[in-house]
Amino acid sequence: MILLKNIYKKFKTSSQEITALDDVSLTINEGKIFGVIGQSGAGKSTLIRCINLLEMPDSGEVWINGVNLTSLPQAKLTLERRKIGMIFQHFNLLSSRTIFQNVAFPLELTGTSKSEIQSKVNELLDLVGILDKANEYPANLSGGQKQRVAIARALASNPTVLLCDEATSALDPSTTKSILNLLKEINQRLNITIVLITHEMEVINAICDEVAVMKNGKVVEHGSVETIFTNPKEQITNDFIKKSLDIELPSVFKSKLESDTTSDSAVIYKISFSNQPHYNAAIAEIKNQFEFTPEVITSRIEYAGSINYGTLFIKIDQLFNQETNIENYFISNQFNIEKIGYVRINH
Numbered sequence: 001m002i003l004l005k006n007i008y009k010k011f012k013t014s015s016q017e018i019t020a021l022d023d024v025s026l027t028i029n030e031g032k033i034f035g036v037i038g039q040s041g042a043g044k045s046t047l048i049r050c051i052n053l054l055e056m057p058d059s060g061e062v063w064i065n066g067v068n069l070t071s072l073p074q075a076k077l078t079l080e081r082r083k084i085g086m087i088f089q090h091f092n093l094l095s096s097r098t099i100f101q102n103v104a105f106p107l108e109l110t111g112t113s114k115s116e117i118q119s120k121v122n123e124l125l126d127l128v129g130i131l132d133k134a135n136e137y138p139a140n141l142s143g144g145q146k147q148r149v150a151i152a153r154a155l156a157s158n159p160t161v162l163l164c165d166e167a168t169s170a171l172d173p174s175t176t177k178s179i180l181n182l183l184k185e186i187n188q189r190l191n192i193t194i195v196l197i198t199h200e201m202e203v204i205n206a207i208c209d210e211v212a213v214m215k216n217g218k219v220v221e222h223g224s225v226e227t228i229f230t231n232p233k234e235q236i237t238n239d240f241i242k243k244s245l246d247i248e249l250p251s252v253f254k255s256k257l258e259s260d261t262t263s264d265s266a267v268i269y270k271i272s273f274s275n276q277p278h279y280n281a282a283i284a285e286i287k288n289q290f291e292f293t294p295e296v297i298t299s300r301i302e303y304a305g306s307i308n309y310g311t312l313f314i315k316i317d318q319l320f321n322q323e324t325n326i327e328n329y330f331i332s333n334q335f336n337i338e339k340i341g342y343v344r345i346n347h
């Protein structure tokens, strides 16, 4: 378990004093994947760096598995730090060492025997899926492969905690997905507690059990991902959720969008919902009640645990005179519905 108690951290520059962490307290339970989200400058990096004391808090305590790291003398702290692995946005690999030698590095520092290093590094490279790259240099690897090496290196000292500092921010969406899947697999197979920081709710949604939202150096809201997604209390949390779900009206409709209705117009609505039956059920019920089926132009549904979130655009031809009924149907069934504009049917 990781316990942060009343952590404060200020930075002084020549012109100002910045409060990066302002009385942050958090409990991160063993074996969980805990995400910290916030905008740039919110204090996420400072927070994660305070967990392994790469950054020393001005005051407050950091406890890991019952040990108060903030009270330890340097030599003992060095030993405790070995139980905390860390990976970074830009991988931080040693360019003059092969992949094997990069992963072996922390083991060499602790005086591990050559034969032990050989078997441990091979085991780790196999775990992260790049055993075949053992003799390559980092320059010859893709971003995703480099992050796999960094993960293997971070696991070399058998840590109980893995800190991930924007570990997927430099990766494309499909590589991000594969690295997040790998982190989830490691969490489950090795029971390692993972703390990750990100500015994307999709990352939280993909693998985290719990989330803390940071703003101006404070944790403004935290809880299980399901609870936060279902019932966000802060505007900033709402904004992150919305941003992660947002879809655009396809350009073919956008270019024809008008603000006023005409005799041959169809209305375009944007509809959003959470924790609801699939929108297909609503469309089927509308067809049943009003003998008219709205056209779904585009849609997106995501899940946070068992809670779904969806956004869709629909088009309703005004000729059938059903748009008010349909609007009311969505409103009374707890969907948010917003009229975006009109498109002419015959243009």
Ligand SMILES: Nc1ncnc2c1ncn2[C@@H]1O[C@H](COP(=O)(O)OP(=O)(O)OP(=O)(O)O)[C@@H](O)[C@H]1O
Residues within 6 Å of the ligand: 011, 012, 013, 018, 019, 020, 038, 039, 040, 041, 042, 043, 044, 045, 046, 047, 199
């Ligand atoms: N070494 C430093 N010296 C001075 N100011 C710093 C230092 N490190 C961080 N800060 C300041 O502390 C605040 C919090 O920074 P931090 O890097 O923790 O935020 P962040 O949420 O991780 O942002 P980002 O997503 O942009 O990395 C910012 O205002 C930043 O400018």
